[in-house]
Amino acid sequence: MDLDLTGRTVVVTGASSGVGLATAKMLIAEGANVAACxxxxxxxxxxxxxxxxxxxxCDVLDxxxxxxxxxxxxxxxxGIDGVVNNAGRSLMARLSExxxxxxxxxxxxxxxxxxxVVQAAQPWLRESAAASVVNVNAIxxxxxxxxxxATSAARAALLxxxxxxxxxxxxxxIRVNSVCLGLIDTGQWRRRYEASESTLDFDAWSAELAADRGIPLGRLGTADEVAFPIVSLLSPRASYVTGSAIDVGGGIARYL
Structure with missing residues (x-):
């Protein structure tokens, strides 16, 4: 299916790796102009x-x-037709820590x-016939x-x-939507695997992690599996979708 993204311009933050990089590459493959930072x-x-x-x-806090x-x-x-707000990180720490x-x-x-990013892009988004913002969030x-x-609380605020x-x-x-991630195989999980000093290879280690976290599909997701719904929401074919949150988590969500 043609997503009608050819010639449209999308800004992608946090684009040097993981979901941001996969999204930018998918947009380029769809014929979009990509500005990546x-x-x-x-x-x-x-x-x-x-x-x-x-x-x-660019530091998105500047x-x-x-x-x-x-x-x-x-x-x-x-001009600018779309924004993907992907820059971020997680803080692995309990409340008391x-x-x-x-x-x-x-x-x-x-x-x-x-x-x-949204405020900076807003003047150009107003001029677009297919303006869309996708905020990459988490389940x-x-x-x-x-x-x-702290990350859970901050993610709730972003939603x-x-x-x-x-x-x-x-x-x-201007449409604005969320894509909420579960456990995705990106640099953060690779670094945590290396820090664990596990004797297992990454596939076995991540499968154990998926089982421990109760992911019904039994594995971590991939960056491309996240990029697809992001790119789809940027498409003019999703022109009646706004204020929505799409989960990409292998079934880990327990809420209705």
Whole structure:
């Protein structure tokens, strides 16, 4: 199916690896113009070597840097049609292990990494006939994990913010949706595997992890499996979908 993304411009944050990189590559394959940013310039350049993409080094918590990057992307491609807010991380710490500073950092990252980009892109999104924002979130937003106390709370705040944005921006023709992840095989889980010093290979280790977390499909997801619903929500063919949250978690969600 043609997703009608050819020639449309999408900004992707946190694009140097994992879900962000997979999403950007899928968009390029669909014929979209992609403006990709991350904090590590060398890693970003290596990730997109040989691909037609506008790259920018940008910390999404730096409002001025975000505005500059978005403006450069709009100038390079003549506008902006979509935004994928993917930049983020998880803090593996229980409630009793989390310092006040870490609570503030998690909330700041989850909220302002989205607000800065959306606000910067809004003038161009208003001019688009198919404006769409997708915020990459987590099932933790609705199903807190004790081992990720601050991240769970911050994810819930982002889910709430996304719903608010969908209502506020609807009059401008800008759709806003969430894609909520479960356990996805990205760099974070690879690093945790290496830190575990397990005698198992990664496939066996991750299968045990999936069983421990109660994932019905019995495995971790892949970045491409997340990229597909993100790209689908960016498509004009999803023009009546806004304020929604799509779970990509192998069935781990327990809520209705």
């Amino acid at each position: 991350a904090r590590d310039a060398d890693r970003l350049k290596t990730a997109f070597d040989g691909l037609p993409v506008h790259l920018g080094t 409002e001025s840097a975000v505005q500059d990057f978005v403006a450069q992307a709009a100038e390079a491609f003549g 989390t310092e006040d500073r870490q609570w503030r950092e998690e909330l700041e990252l989850k909220i302002f990494s989205v607000l800065h 933790l937003a609705r199903q807190p994990e004790a081992r990720l106390a 709430n913010l996304t719903k608010t944005l969908s209502g506020e921006l609807a009059a401008d023709g």
